[in-house]
Structure formats: structure tokens, C-alpha cells
Amino acid sequence: MEWKGWTAEKLLEAASQARLKAYAPYSRFQVGAALLDAGGRVHCGCNVENAAYGPTNCAERTALFRAIADGCAPRSFAAIAVIGDTSGPIAPCGVCRQVMAELCAPDMPVIMGNLSGAVRLATVADLLPGAFSLSDTEGKKESG
Numbered sequence: 001m002e003w004k005g006w007t008a009e010k011l012l013e014a015a016s017q018a019r020l021k022a023y024a025p026y027s028r029f030q031v032g033a034a035l036l037d038a039g040g041r042v043h044c045g046c047n048v049e050n051a052a053y054g055p056t057n058c059a060e061r062t063a064l065f066r067a068i069a070d071g072c073a074p075r076s077f078a079a080i081a082v083i084g085d086t087s088g089p090i091a092p093c094g095v096c097r098q099v100m101a102e103l104c105a106p107d108m109p110v111i112m113g114n115l116s117g118a119v120r121l122a123t124v125a126d127l128l129p130g131a132f133s134l135s136d137t138e139g140k141k142e143s144g
Contacts, residue, residue, distance in 0.1 A: 001121070003078040003109065004040035008121065011036060011081035012113045018044035018059065019083055025049060031084040033059035035067050038076040043067035060096040064103050074103045081111040089113050089120035092127060100124045101131035 001008060011034045019032025026049050033045045045062030057065075060082055068074065080100070084090035089112035092100065100110070106125035113119045125131075 001109070003036055004038075006036050006040070006042070006079070008079075008081065008111045008119060011042070011079060011111055012083055012119070014042050014044060015059075015081040015083040015113070016115075018046045018063075020046075022046035022059070023048045026051070026053075029084065031059040031082065031090065033063040033080060033082045035060075035063040035080045036078040037067055037072045038078060040078075043070060043072070058093060058096050060092050061099050064099060068103065075105050077104050077108055079109040079111060080104070081113065083113045083115070086114045089118050091120075094128075097124075097128040098131065101128050101133070106131075 014034035015032040018034060019030045022030035024030050024047055031047045035043045037043065043063050043066045045059045045066055047059045048062065049056045060080065082090055082092060091112055101124055104124045106123065108124050110122050110124060110127060
């Protein structure tokens with residue numbers, strides 16, 4: 001499969017290179033992500049930990065937030081790859097899935113891999129069926 005001239009393998013390699021930049025002094029668990037935008041540019045992200053844990057940011061969200069900060073429009077992305085040192089293909093956490101549901105099209109491919117070469121492909125909708133959206137609340141008024 002190919003998107004904007006990028007294969008799953010090339011995106012996973014970009015994610016793997018981003019993984020090496022992770023700041024993970026507490027867990028020592030490095031994760032990398034590579035987000036392909038509509039123009040064929042790749043925005044990389046890595047996990048960045050914090051001693052308070054709550055402020056920690058995952059690789060997927062780092063890549064998405066970076067792309068938005070670089071001027072990309074929400075839902076304009078072609079694919080995202082994520083990689084980590086796991087026994088099977090790494091899956092995005094629940095928070096990342098919700099952010100992807102907000103910023104990516106439901107049918108956008110999510111390429112999940114590990115350092116041993118295992119790969120799994122899904123869509124954003126596959127990863128978070130029935131995702132919460134503020135459009136679910138449109139037209140509703142608080143009762144009371």
C-alpha cells in the first residue's frame with residue numbers, strides 16, 4: 001500500500017528514527033511516530049516523559065500537534081505510523097485514539113509496528129469505534 005509516494009515500510013522507518021529522539025528517562029520505553037500530510041510531508045513525533053507523568057506526551061500526539069502547529073488542517077492527513085519495542089505491533093493508547101478521532105479522518109490508515117518487523121494496519125475508526133465528538137452535543141441544551 002502507498003500514500004503520497006510513501007509506503008508503510010518507509011513511514012515505519014521514519015517513525016523508527018523519531019523513536020531514537022524520545023525523552024523517556026523514567027520508563028525507558030521509546031516510541032516514534034511519523035504522520036504523513038496531504039502534501040506528502042512527514043511530521044515526526046516521539047514520546048516525551050515528565051516526572052509528574054500527567055504532562056507526558058505520546059509520540060502520536062506529538063506528531064499530530066506538530067503538524068497542526070506547522071499549519072496542516074485537521075483531517076487532512078494521509079496516514080500515520082507508530083513503532084515501539086513491543087512483542088507485537090504497538091497500538092496507540094486511548095488518549096491518542098481520541099485525538100486521532102478529532103484530528104484525522106475516520107478512514108485514515110494507522111500503521112502499527114514493532115522493532116522485529118511485525119506490522120498491523122487499521123483505520124482510526126477501527127481503533128476507536130463510536131468516538132466521542134462535540135458534534136454529538138450540537139443542538140442540545142442543558143436541562144434544569
